[in-house]
Amino acid sequence: MKKDIEELQDVVIRFAGDSGDGMQLTGTQFTKTTAVLGNDIATLPDYPSEIRAPQGSLAGVSAFQINFSSRDIRTPGDDPNVLVAMNPAALKTSLKDLVEGGILVINEDAFNAQNLAKAGYATNPLEDSALSRYLVYRIPITTMTVSALKDSGISKKEMDRSRNFFALGLMFWLFQRPMDITVEWIRKKFSKDKNIAEANVLALTAGYNYGENAEVIKKHYRIAPAKNVPGTYRNITGNEAAALGFLTAAKLANTPLFYGSYPITPASDILHELSKHKNFGVLTLQAEDEIAAMGATIGASFAGLMALTGTSGPGLSLKSEAMGLAVMTELPMVIANVQRGGPSTGLPTKTEQSDLLQAMYGRHSECPLAVVAPATSADCFQMAVEAFRIAVKFMTPVIYLSDGYLANGTEPWRIPEIDSLPKIEVKHPTDPASFKPYARDEKTLSRPWAIPGTPGLEHRIGGLEKLNIQGTVSHDPANHDVMMHLRAEKIERIADHIPLQEVFGKPEGKVLVVGWGGTYGAITSAVEELQKEYSVSSIHIRYLNPFPKNLGEILSKFETIIVPELNLGQLAHLLRAKYLVEAISFPKVQGQPFKIREIIDGIKKIMETKGGSSWKI
Amino acid sequence: MKKDIEELQDVVIRFAGDSGDGMQLTGTQFTKTTAVLGNDIATLPDYPSEIRAPQGSLAGVSAFQINFSSRDIRTPGDDPNVLVAMNPAALKTSLKDLVEGGILVINEDAFNAQNLAKAGYATNPLEDSALSRYLVYRIPITTMTVSALKDSGISKKEMDRSRNFFALGLMFWLFQRPMDITVEWIRKKFSKDKNIAEANVLALTAGYNYGENAEVIKKHYRIAPAKNVPGTYRNITGNEAAALGFLTAAKLANTPLFYGSYPITPASDILHELSKHKNFGVLTLQAEDEIAAMGATIGASFAGLMALTGTSGPGLSLKSEAMGLAVMTELPMVIANVQRGGPSTGLPTKTEQSDLLQAMYGRHSECPLAVVAPATSADCFQMAVEAFRIAVKFMTPVIYLSDGYLANGTEPWRIPEIDSLPKIEVKHPTDPASFKPYARDEKTLSRPWAIPGTPGLEHRIGGLEKLNIQGTVSHDPANHDVMMHLRAEKIERIADHIPLQEVFGKPEGKVLVVGWGGTYGAITSAVEELQKEYSVSSIHIRYLNPFPKNLGEILSKFETIIVPELNLGQLAHLLRAKYLVEAISFPKVQGQPFKIREIIDGIKKIMETKGGSSWKI
Amino acid sequence: MEDLKNLPTLTRKDFVSSQEVRWCPGCGDYSILAQAQKTMADMGIPREKFVVVSGIGCSSRMPYYVNTYGFHTIHGRAPTVATGIKVANPDLNVWVVTGDGDSLSIGGNHTLHALRKNIDLKILLFNNQIYGLTKGQYSPTSELGKKTKSSPYGSVDYPLSPLSFAAGAGATFIARTLASDPVHMGEVMGQAAKHRGVAFVEILQNCVIFNDNAYGELTEKETRPERILQLEQGKPLVFGKDRKKGIRLNGLTPEIVELGDDVKESDLLVHDAGRAGLNYAFLLAEMESPFPIPIGIFHREDRPTLDQMIHAQVAQARKALGEGDLMKVFRSGEVWEVA
Amino acid sequence: MEDLKNLPTLTRKDFVSSQEVRWCPGCGDYSILAQAQKTMADMGIPREKFVVVSGIGCSSRMPYYVNTYGFHTIHGRAPTVATGIKVANPDLNVWVVTGDGDSLSIGGNHTLHALRKNIDLKILLFNNQIYGLTKGQYSPTSELGKKTKSSPYGSVDYPLSPLSFAAGAGATFIARTLASDPVHMGEVMGQAAKHRGVAFVEILQNCVIFNDNAYGELTEKETRPERILQLEQGKPLVFGKDRKKGIRLNGLTPEIVELGDDVKESDLLVHDAGRAGLNYAFLLAEMESPFPIPIGIFHREDRPTLDQMIHAQVAQARKALGEGDLMKVFRSGEVWEVA
Numbered sequence A, B: 001m002k003k004d005i006e007e008l009q010d011v012v013i014r015f016a017g018d019s020g021d022g023m024q025l026t027g028t029q030f031t032k033t034t035a036v037l038g039n040d041i042a043t044l045p046d047y048p049s050e051i052r053a054p055q056g057s058l059a060g061v062s063a064f065q066i067n068f069s070s071r072d073i074r075t076p077g078d079d080p081n082v083l084v085a086m087n088p089a090a091l092k093t094s095l096k097d098l099v100e101g102g103i104l105v106i107n108e109d110a111f112n113a114q115n116l117a118k119a120g121y122a123t124n125p126l127e128d129s130a131l132s133r134y135l136v137y138r139i140p141i142t143t144m145t146v147s148a149l150k151d152s153g154i155s156k157k158e159m160d161r162s163r164n165f166f167a168l169g170l171m172f173w174l175f176q177r178p179m180d181i182t183v184e185w186i187r188k189k190f191s192k193d194k195n196i197a198e199a200n201v202l203a204l205t206a207g208y209n210y211g212e213n214a215e216v217i218k219k220h221y222r223i224a225p226a227k228n229v230p231g232t233y234r235n236i237t238g239n240e241a242a243a244l245g246f247l248t249a250a251k252l253a254n255t256p257l258f259y260g261s262y263p264i265t266p267a268s269d270i271l272h273e274l275s276k277h278k279n280f281g282v283l284t285l286q287a288e289d290e291i292a293a294m295g296a297t298i299g300a301s302f303a304g305l306m307a308l309t310g311t312s313g314p315g316l317s318l319k320s321e322a323m324g325l326a327v328m329t330e331l332p333m334v335i336a337n338v339q340r341g342g343p344s345t346g347l348p349t350k351t352e353q354s355d356l357l358q359a360m361y362g363r364h365s366e367c368p369l370a371v372v373a374p375a376t377s378a379d380c381f382q383m384a385v386e387a388f389r390i391a392v393k394f395m396t397p398v399i400y401l402s403d404g405y406l407a408n409g410t411e412p413w414r415i416p417e418i419d420s421l422p423k424i425e426v427k428h429p430t431d432p433a434s435f436k437p438y439a440r441d442e443k444t445l446s447r448p449w450a451i452p453g454t455p456g457l458e459h460r461i462g463g464l465e466k467l468n469i470q471g472t473v474s475h476d477p478a479n480h481d482v483m484m485h486l487r488a489e490k491i492e493r494i495a496d497h498i499p500l501q502e503v504f505g506k507p508e509g510k511v512l513v514v515g516w517g518g519t520y521g522a523i524t525s526a527v528e529e530l531q532k533e534y535s536v537s538s539i540h541i542r543y544l545n546p547f548p549k550n551l552g553e554i555l556s557k558f559e560t561i562i563v564p565e566l567n568l569g570q571l572a573h574l575l576r577a578k579y580l581v582e583a584i585s586f587p588k589v590q591g592q593p594f595k596i597r598e599i600i601d602g603i604k605k606i607m608e609t610k611g612g613s614s615w616k617i
Numbered sequence C, D: 001m002e003d004l005k006n007l008p009t010l011t012r013k014d015f016v017s018s019q020e021v022r023w024c025p026g027c028g029d030y031s032i033l034a035q036a037q038k039t040m041a042d043m044g045i046p047r048e049k050f051v052v053v054s055g056i057g058c059s060s061r062m063p064y065y066v067n068t069y070g071f072h073t074i075h076g077r078a079p080t081v082a083t084g085i086k087v088a089n090p091d092l093n094v095w096v097v098t099g100d101g102d103s104l105s106i107g108g109n110h111t112l113h114a115l116r117k118n119i120d121l122k123i124l125l126f127n128n129q130i131y132g133l134t135k136g137q138y139s140p141t142s143e144l145g146k147k148t149k150s151s152p153y154g155s156v157d158y159p160l161s162p163l164s165f166a167a168g169a170g171a172t173f174i175a176r177t178l179a180s181d182p183v184h185m186g187e188v189m190g191q192a193a194k195h196r197g198v199a200f201v202e203i204l205q206n207c208v209i210f211n212d213n214a215y216g217e218l219t220e221k222e223t224r225p226e227r228i229l230q231l232e233q234g235k236p237l238v239f240g241k242d243r244k245k246g247i248r249l250n251g252l253t254p255e256i257v258e259l260g261d262d263v264k265e266s267d268l269l270v271h272d273a274g275r276a277g278l279n280y281a282f283l284l285a286e287m288e289s290p291f292p293i294p295i296g297i298f299h300r301e302d303r304p305t306l307d308q309m310i311h312a313q314v315a316q317a318r319k320a321l322g323e324g325d326l327m328k329v330f331r332s333g334e335v336w337e338v339a
């Protein structure tokens, strides 16, 4: 049966099912193929904090959303156009997001009394008018999978498990994607059990063929490739990008990487990734806790390595004291913090941007250090390199502030040519005659990085206040004053060595939307939309301490400053304190990223209260 | 020999000597007697961080300064009028502070070649013109003590040790103080060794008689009693006052006090003091570290006690993570932080006010709690009570921010009548029918304090986000939003239950000087002085989070706002962010308190740059 | 919140909370939960007197499922919060639930000090030799060379024996049991519950998802008799399918012997958890392959607990000095009047 | 900074830094410092290869006085920083200097894991049974009932035996010595220095200010022979003024016996620090009054160290996979070209 083909610009699909339904895998496979087809993509995995939440329960729903497009996109999409619901609980949690008229693919088999009850449905939504506003495809996915696999030689239970491949095959058909990449992947993944491998391939094909043949499905869709910057691309999560960025920084500095860490969601994947790359000379240490990880990182830095530690909120809190030691000893290192919902244990698997003020002030006394934050999953690579560049140049700890959304989300990453990246210059003094542990570079104010093993440079450092230049312990009041100011000034001077802030839109106007971190996509898309009607620009700050030098200047060119953040106004607070501008906070604290629409609506509302109807262009 | 008597208004004496010279004891005894005479007093001990720094070295100098007066005073005095220097090192470190024409009492015996070398004197300052600007009394204190004690039956070494009593006796004579209080104290203190006791009394008397008889000393001085508010007074350090305040709060709440702590300078004395008072039912726990102390404090609060922990900067950093748990579980407790010089180990025995931003933001995510800070050593009592009053009423952790200067310094404390203090109302629900763990009081938003052991109220709390009202674990996005705002709002509402900010001076004008914590005395004295010429007022904020409700209003009534702080501008930062006022920071970070003169000069300078010459009144 | 039924005799059901249990199907934690609930019910103490305190980890979710007071604290810190509760109110029966990472990695120091100080806590350590909640990194009890997400080349850490550690800390009750053996587990927990002082119980628990079958040899019917040494008070250390093997002491070194003509039961080491000193407990705790793994109560000893001593000091101070009088303390030292 | 004299043979003086030593006169720390400097000089390793890492406490000031690289870290965390240094550069000789509070109270967890993981660190624990630097609170090694500033009614904490703790952690070198016995201390330190792996040395040190004479019995001429049991490799455990007393094993329990007609030296326990397993070391570590206090090397054992194993894995990975190629890693997984 030949079916119609409709050309679309972009589509958002959400795969939703029970934790056991393999939705993350399904989503990932769809993403891969779509990426290779050349669409621009962004993805958002969303899974429960329990390892295996009760089967069929609302808490056990695992979802994976992908936005793919023929144009440049920046977020995984506000609301799905297509929802694949593998059970009632998935339908219940996701239906509210599906756009009106959207496609709803349902695994009918899972809608039995037991599952309906677990999802809290009093009546079967398939049997009343609840779904009338959508284009519903009710498919007995489990049954069809099992019947397709009846001769595959695997058990009934294993057949059941293949149902997600059926769903994936159907989606491949629906959006005109080839199956070969996934087929290859399946054969490799299940190479130990050929039967399973072939059964999964069969299920995939069955789903595809179902689309081709079933009467109910009338048409499918095509999404042309996007016009991305030329180059070689791969899909990457923020954590992978960060890990590769740190690896790259070490390479650029021609110095081995040390990673000391204690596992914690959503940062653990950096540890997992880096511990694979031992043949790069990466030394990974799974420490007994975050304090130990921080201490070991300080030690590794003292010994001359590119020293890195990584954690999330609760771990950052624990590192506070030792970070003070890092500041006092003025050693270079990077502290990666992948933010999650808090306070305390909070919402450990959800995203938030609420550790900014802690990054700035979360240590006793005056304890300044540099802070950078990537804007997108792919940008995690670059900011990881930047973090080390600053650390080494200024002999300072640098906090790299990522978040759960960036860390787990994926987007295409244009693979850089390693030779095109600027080297990170590492200098270790060797001349005893001229060596003073706390001598200062005139420009950067950084002290020399003398490492143990160097003859004649034996010296002692530590947490007590240091005599400037000499580096011995000093209780001298005037020296303390000097050192407090030097430490602060050193961080300020970094501003001379980072890019100026760029503005998205006109460099002056009525409204400036200011963001940082993982909200980049949503804010920029929202502002792009608003710019059609209003005088709105935006900036996205990736260097948070110090701020880019031209930031104050930019802020002064707008009448209203709005700061959308996944916290209660932390960047707004910093801007207000530093520039005395009335930065208006537009907060969201729901453990979820911003939707583009939320930002558009939010900004419009603020503009209204400010009399902004006259701000139309 | 009858000598002249001169009437003085106030005098600042500094006793300075080697750590082994007993200067702290000498100062304390002089203080006691002076207090009982009814002078207003303030003291400042200053000792090395080493237990026993090398004898005779500059690092080993221990000093004790007392300011006493017939009028109201607020600081231990900028510069001594009288310096007792027991050795060359003491002279070297303190001479620069002695006012021109001041009295200099020197223990000539200690000025031998060895001690001079240790103090870094190339020539003996007694033998050149170095001291010509002072009224110098060179006294062979050691020799005279030894000769006075030759029949006392104690060893030469012990005789030597009595020399500080000789110096004290001389000061008693010089300022017309009776010896009886010290004599009584000596006899009690050395009751186990009568010989030593009587020898010390003899040394004291010898010093007194020396003053009376020696030709060189021409006159002595009288300082009339101050006109203090009527009542019973005692002299008290900030740490003692805090400990008694916490004890009192427990009494007012009719609930036992729990104190969990790990020793750290300068907070340990709170532990020492509280562990003496077991007959009040105080439970003290010396924990294995600060994290354990914090955890135990949370546990004790859950179990229904007045739960308190105490520490200094590095310990506060370590408590960060567990404080998040305290915020999430909304349990009442007080975290006393006695600030010291940082960052890291910093200057552990010196004072600083640099943990304010950490108190505000030093935890991951949005983690608001209340912050109060005493203004004087005696005020430590009241703010300790206040901290618990707020904690219990609002079911929140409260940080009590003291500092080394307040903690170790002393001043007269008017002893309150316990019955006159308002009770702290403690309510524990008992009715299972109406109990919901996170139900909220309409006014305060606080949740009920249900304690284990209560039948029918069994419930579970913890660090994961809580469902409002019910208190069960919730990952619901909307609920997280609600809870984030509720936790913030609850702290804001405390502002309805604390006193309005008072202004020292006119309620509007040109310059407002804003302070907090231990700088009260210096700022207020400086402003009092400036008010003679300029339109200057001051406020001293004791409630730092939330701020008093009228703070914004007050700030708006002045043209220039100046914030002197022993940090790099932390309160200024908060005022700027919250009120968008150009608060000008006047920082000092030398591990030392402000001098009155420094503040006067600093404010004048800022006024000048602001064109403030026209601000004279 | 909870039912108010405070019946004189309680059953396990009374200790089941309304919260849905959310461990993976097949997880060893279920059976531990059931035995803990049963043990509490059997203690004859009303529900409201129990507090179950945990850290973070799969295991640490347990408090939600027990219908008593509960505190799901933060990673590694359960002993500290539990200490505060117990010291504040010694009348409460305080349990600590923890994992191998929670108690021995991040929380090692608090576990050490709770054991050393003999705080009257019942500590259940769910040892699955893996970090479950964070999805499968090696833990301090994982074997050397173990391949996990964070050790793709094999772990380079030597494992800690939780019970050797406990002996080193001077614990007063040391025991081990198996989550897969509810009867044994119930008995051990019952004894732990009765102990007045810190009771440290290592429970070998299977994580089906990230470390399945870690204890396969110890739990499977065929291999179990050879691999498990079940300790029985007053009985010689005998094991093996036909109970024909035993443990004999050679100086300070245990050795496996075949019972028979040469070796009699009377030559064997006899189990006595009440021996003075911790040498015997340590010896048992150090036994690892090729030795069978001992389960049961290694050591028990009565000593005043920290909470008792703290309160005894308060009582003693009150007796000696009378109930504290604030005004007297205020007026201590030199005072003066201003009129 | 420091002289560049890098003579082939070094003496203690070469390890004396320019910083003035600032302990109280009479403090036991001086003699430890001297022996440490001497031991380093004797090792035949150039000065720049040493790193001395400490926490916070009186003892922890030592790095300033040793003319090598040094790191005076923060309270309790010396093992973590030392671990980072050693793992980063195994070629360095890393010493940890710590106090009883630093290593066993706040730093207990890091000490535990450094011992367990057999990180090649030489740990000198200055045990004065008190917090010196903070002016006299009881420590985890202070005796029960001790009256200090923070325990005016007597401490309610049972003391920890540092060496039992080390045995429980599985340390590969366990020893004890006395600060007042420079010769013995020098020997023990020398052996510790030679050990490849973690070496844990408890040094009984007198704090003249806050806990004077804590070890009076062990150090004074008259009482010392009765109170000290000096361990000598291969020799029976004999002590007492006339060396007429010995330690015999009764099952697992040591007992004091008088040598004479009934009891021969051959009946006594013979010292062997190299015994397999830690039971013997634990037994020695648990010996307290009325037993004499053992000093010497309790246990030593060769095992790969953490730092070795980490670097071995790197070497192995490089061998198996070749030196890492970034571009290859960048391009792993699906890639596509946009033209």
Ligand SMILES: Cc1ncc(C[n+]2csc(CCOP(=O)(O)OP(=O)(O)O)c2C)c(N)n1
Residues within 6 Å of the ligand: A262, A263, A264, A265, A290, A314, A315, A318, C056, C057, C058, C059, C060, C074, C075, C098, C099, C100, C101, C102, C103, C126, C128, C130, C131, C132, C133, C134, C139
């Ligand atoms: C401060 C902090 N660090 C890390 C984590 C992440 N984390 C949660 S549980 C856990 C380990 C769990 O292992 P275990 O204690 O053995 O418990 P299990 O899940 O195996 O029962 C880790 C590392 C955290 N929640 N908090």
Ligand SMILES: Cc1ncc(C[n+]2csc(CCOP(=O)(O)OP(=O)(O)O)c2C)c(N)n1
Residues within 6 Å of the ligand: B262, B263, B264, B265, B290, B314, B315, B318, D056, D057, D058, D059, D060, D074, D075, D098, D099, D100, D101, D102, D103, D126, D128, D130, D131, D132, D133, D134, D139
């Ligand atoms: C985080 C932190 N907590 C507390 C302190 C205070 N402190 C410094 S040293 C010390 C204990 C010292 O005792 P010990 O380790 O036995 O060393 P000693 O001084 O006896 O040699 C304490 C509690 C600190 N510096 N940092």
Ligand code: SF4
Residues within 6 Å of the ligand: A051, A052, C022, C023, C024, C026, C027, C028, C029, C058, C059, C128, C132, C133, C206, C207, C208, C209, C210
């Ligand atoms: S991950 Fe393992 S330990 Fe955690 S619930 Fe699942 S089976 Fe149990």
Ligand code: SF4
Residues within 6 Å of the ligand: B051, B052, D022, D023, D024, D026, D027, D028, D029, D058, D059, D128, D132, D133, D206, D207, D208, D209, D210
């Ligand atoms: S206080 Fe004690 S340990 Fe510290 S330096 Fe003085 S004598 Fe030594």
Ligand SMILES: [Mg+2]
Residues within 6 Å of the ligand: C057, C099, C100, C101, C126, C127, C128, C129, C130, C131, C132, C139
């Ligand atoms: Mg585990």
Ligand SMILES: [Mg+2]
Residues within 6 Å of the ligand: D057, D099, D100, D101, D126, D127, D128, D129, D130, D131, D132, D139
């Ligand atoms: Mg000590």
